[in-house]
Amino acid sequence: MPKDRTNKISCSNYRCEIEITLELISGKWKGLILWNLGNYEVIRFNEFRRIIPAITQKMLTQQLRNLEENGLIKRKIYNQIPPIVEYSLSEEGKRLIPILDEMDKWGKIHVDNYKKKLHNS
DSSP states (O other): OOHHHHOHHHHTOOSSHHHHHHHHHOSSSHHHHHHHHHHHSEEEHHHHHHHSTTSOHHHHHHHHHHHHHTTSEEEEEEOSSSOEEEEEEOHHHHTTHHHHHHHHHHHHHHHHHHHHHHHHO
C-alpha cells in the first residue's frame, strides 16, 4: 500500500487534529526521544542509547527515522570515520515541547492522585 494512503494528514483520514498530533508522537519511545531532545538540544545516536537504555538499536533507528520523516527532528551527519550523527529538534519539533511539558505536569499530578487514592482505600 502506498505510504500516503496510511498517512492521516495526506488522506484527510482524521476527525480531529488531535489525532494527528497523537499519531506523530505516539508509541513507547517517540515522546521520550522528543523530550530528551528538548532538554539536551543535540544528541548523538549512542547518547540516546545511554539516556534510554531499554530501547533497542533497531527501534531507536526506526523511531528516529519516523520522527525525521514527519519533520519533527533533524539529522546531521559528520563525514568522518567513524561517522558521527547528531539529532536535534526541527522548528516543528520545538513547537511540541510546551505540549510535552504540559503532558509531563499532568502525568505527575495524575500519578500523585492515583497513589493518594490507593493509600486512602
